[in-house]
Amino acid sequence: MSEWLKEHAWKACGGQLLVGSNPTCSAIKRRCESQRRFFMDMTITIRQATPDEVEQLVPLLLQAEHSEGALRWGFANLVDAIYRMDDGTALVGAATMQWRNEACEIMELAIAPERHRQGLGRQFVNWLVDEARRRGKHALLVGTANSSIGNIAFYQKSGLRMDTVRRDYFRYYHEPVYEDGIQIRDMLVFRLTLH
Ligand SMILES: CC(C)(COP(=O)(O)OP(=O)(O)OC[C@H]1O[C@@H](n2cnc3c(N)ncnc32)[C@H](O)[C@@H]1OP(=O)(O)O)[C@@H](O)C(=O)NCCC(=O)NCCS
Numbered sequence: 001m002s003e004w005l006k007e008h009a010w011k012a013c014g015g016q017l018l019v020g021s022n023p024t025c026s027a028i029k030r031r032c033e034s035q036r037r038f039f040m041d042m043t044i045t046i047r048q049a050t051p052d053e054v055e056q057l058v059p060l061l062l063q064a065e066h067s068e069g070a071l072r073w074g075f076a077n078l079v080d081a082i083y084r085m086d087d088g089t090a091l092v093g094a095a096t097m098q099w100r101n102e103a104c105e106i107m108e109l110a111i112a113p114e115r116h117r118q119g120l121g122r123q124f125v126n127w128l129v130d131e132a133r134r135r136g137k138h139a140l141l142v143g144t145a146n147s148s149i150g151n152i153a154f155y156q157k158s159g160l161r162m163d164t165v166r167r168d169y170f171r172y173y174h175e176p177v178y179e180d181g182i183q184i185r186d187m188l189v190f191r192l193t194l195h
Pocket of ligand 1: 154
């Protein structure tokens with residue numbers, strides 16, 4: 001997608017936002033909105049990272065797993081594939097997946113802080129759900145800390161439901177770590193049944 005085309009798609013849509021309640025204009029506005037989403041989505045790509053790209057993803061993934069030691073231990077022992085999300089040439093997200101079981105699991109998922117709340121996290125989850133279906137998995141799981149109130153909202157809004165609690169999962173944090181004044185202790189597991 002050329003910069004020129006993107007800019008002009010935006011400008012065309014921006015102009016239509018002035019059209020008010022005229023039904024014909026509203027239809028044009030709706031068409032422009034869907035074109036805008038199309039042009040935006042065109043720049044987003046998600047793919048498996050190559051081994052030499054993994055280091056580049058670590059700073060992003062540390063948002064999801066605060067312990068670098070635990071993150072790297074996970075790469076070696078728990079993670080089967082690492083994915084990246086790019087917007088054009090900018091890295092905007094990363095996720096790690098465990099595919100080995102019938103119920104596959106998102107181990108970490110992170111969007112660049114300056115791109116939070118723009119729909120990218122949900123887009124990444126939807127892509128991983130499609131990939132899980134393609135692989136014939138029965139369910140997709142993801143765990144988040146008892147203290148991560150925002151993530152608890154996010155995963156439910158992404159279509160998953162609370163399933164189980166892994167009590168004391170975070171006992172490997174030697175010092176107590178708090179989020180919103182709540183100590184990180186247990187992992188809440190969310191599940192999406194695929195068939
Ligand atoms: C969690 C995370 C991946 C969400 O990504 P995102 O791109 O910001 O989320 P989206 O924009 O796709 O949000 C989808 C929905 O969840 C909601 N949501 C997202 N973050 C939220 C938060 N912190 N609090 C409340 N709702 C939230 C959005 O408002 C949106 O709801 P809507 O459809 O009603 O508007 C992102 O905040 C992140 O990278 N956090 C740091 C790493 C992390 O904690 N990862 C998860 C643990 S593995």
